[in-house]
Amino acid sequence: MxxxxxxxxxxxxxxxxxxxxxxxxxxxxxxxxxxxxxxxxxxxxxxxxxxxxxxxxxxxxxxxNKVRHLEYRLADIRAQGADTIIVANVAQSNHARLHAALAARFGLTTYILKIPSHKDTPVNGNLLLDHIVGARIVEASSADPAVVDRELDELAARLEDEGRRVYNVPKHPSCxxxxxxxxxxxxxxxxxxxxxxxxxxxxxxxxxxxxxxxxxxxxxxxxxxxxxxxxxxxxxxxxxxxxxxxxxxxxxxxxxxxxxxxxxxxxxxxxxxxxxxxxxxxxxxxxxxxxxxxxxxxxxxxxxxxxxxxxxxxxxxxxxxxxxxxxxxxxxxxxxxxxxxxxxxxxxxxx
Ligand SMILES: Cc1ncc(COP(=O)(O)O)c(C=O)c1O
CATH class of the missing domain: 3.40.50.1100 (Rossmann fold)
Known part of the structure; x- marks a missing residue:
């Protein structure tokens, strides 16, 4: 011992x-x-x-486990004055589901840039929960990390142009x-x-x-x-x-x-x-x-x-x-x- x-x-x-x-x-x-x-x-x-x-x-x-993490992230999201969260992940992501539910509970909006995977259909598990809690789902065109990264930035820029205050989770230093x-x-x-x-x-x-x-x-x-x-x-x-x-x-x-x-x-x-x-x-x-x-x-x-x-x-x-x-x-x-x-x-x- x-x-x-x-x-x-x-x-x-x-x-x-x-x-x-x-x-x-x-x-x-x-x-x-x-x-x-x-x-x-x-x-x-x-x-x-x-x-x-x-x-x-x-x-x-x-x-x-991510519910514990989100207690700190939510404080930061609020401190930044953000109204919109964006995450990028696969259909069965716990990370995406919990951010989407967090947004619902605390009056924010979550966009999920959905990375293609072999579990895209049927809609069940975490993906079904994403729909239930009102996540906005945007399909990424490829699972290539460089493409996902670029499309994440493009999504953030488009939402900012529309007047949203965006918290881009994967790009955030404390993520x-x-x-x-x-x-x-x-x-x-x-x-x-x-x-x-x-x-x-x-x-x-x-x-x-x-x-x-x-x-x-x-x-x-x-x-x-x-x-x-x-x-x-x-x-x-x-x-x-x-x-x-x-x-x-x-x-x-x-x-x-x-x-x-x-x-x-x-x-x-x-x-x-x-x-x-x-x-x-x-x-x-x-x-x-x-x-x-x-x-x-x-x-x-x-x-x-x-x-x-x-x-x-x-x-x-x-x-x-x-x-x-x-x-x-x-x-x-x-x-x-x-x-x-x-x-x-x-x-x-x-x-
Ligand atoms: C169920 C589960 N366990 C463990 C992990 C490991 O990562 P972390 O400790 O960063 O949440 C993940 C990440 O997606 C997860 O969904």
Whole structure:
């Protein structure tokens, strides 16, 4: 079991710094922390103690980790005096769905520049929710990042010409660090919940991104012994490590922390991606089945199930032992499940 190191900062001080940033609270917090004894048993006698941090239950528009991020983004959107948000993403994007719902709830308008993907039809899952909450959907002409980038700028310029005050999310400097800021606070929430039960986490597993950067940075500055395992769902280990560290270090800068997240501070995996982003692997379909049938826990086939398949694999390889405690951070994405019924049913049939 890993040991605590000397903290650079106390939990109170970290929270105090985070709480000095403007934020509009609307997430349902704290989210529950639950044990998964039946899933542990299903993984065999070498399996660690398993808990799940239910950030799929953040309470707004079907939840997910990004609800925490949006509390900070909304404060900035208001500070900029924007009335229109633009995002660019695929049909089954949680990011797009939650920005669109945010706009509905707070009297703004969201335009989604929709990047072509193999899940454009039928209209279901997140895309259906985008329609329900009134997002304005503009089709991007190609999935080429350079084209998307240009069309995003063109859309912003057109809306500005029409007299709108536009908040172009991907172009905004705090777009990435918001997620890590939110998860510095989430780490303190989780540590408190573990302590109340007399537990300490050795490992945190989740889909890689800005949130994993916040959790890892929190562990580093607080001297907590947990290791963050960030599982890529698309993108190489190098690309994802750079993204995670940049997001975390953007957060560190905004908070005036001296520490920086370095690649050695976090375990990033790219071997669970499979063919590519958005295509389920057999192991992720197994994770969906196992979590569903032992705990009634729903994992989505794009993010959380791939992250969970990494946890299962590491347990089977014996890199994590039965005397350790693992927290799986469920980052949401549930609506995506409904866009993958065929793949999921095929995975269940093979069981
Ligand atoms: C469900 C889910 N989990 C995790 C991530 C990882 O990214 P981040 O931590 O930046 O939200 C995403 C990003 O789209 C996501 O939708």
């Amino acid at each position: 890993a040991q605590r190191t000397v903290p650079a900062i106390s939990r109170e001080e970290l929270l105090d710094r985070v709480n000095r940033l403007p934020r509009v609270p609307f997430a349902h917090l704290p989210t529950p922390l639950e044990e998964m004894p039946r899933l542990r048993e299903a993984l065999g006698p070498r399996a660690p103690r398993l808990l799940v941090k239910r950030d799929d239950l953040t309470g707004f528009a079907l939840g997910g 990435k660090s918001d997620g890590s800021i939110a998860y510095l606070a989430a780490a303190v929430e989780l540590l408190g919940q573990l302590e109340e039960r007399g537990l300490r986490a050795d490992h945190l597993f989740l889909a890689a991104g800005t949130s994993s950067g916040g959790l890892a940075l929190a562990g580093k500055v607080l001297g907590e012994p947990y290791r963050v395992h960030a599982v890529s769902v698309g993108g190489s280990r190098e690309q994802v490590t750079a993204l995670v560290c940049d997001a975390a270090n953007g957060a560190a800068e905004r908070l005036g922390l001296d520490a920086r997240l370095e690649p050695a501070d976090i375990s990033v995996y790219d071997e669970y991606v499979g063919e590519r982003y958005g295509v389920p692997t057999p192991a992720c379909l197994e994770a969906i089945r196992l979590a569903g049938r032992t705990e009634g826990l729903i994992l989505d086939p794009v993010h959380t199930a791939k992250a969970f398949s990494a946890l299962i694999d590491q347990v089977r390889r014996g890199t994590i032992g039965p005397d350790e405690t693992v927290v799986f951070v469920h980052t949401g994405g549930i609506p995506i499940t409904f866009a993958y019924s065929e793949e999921i049913l095929a995975g269940l049939a093979g069981a």
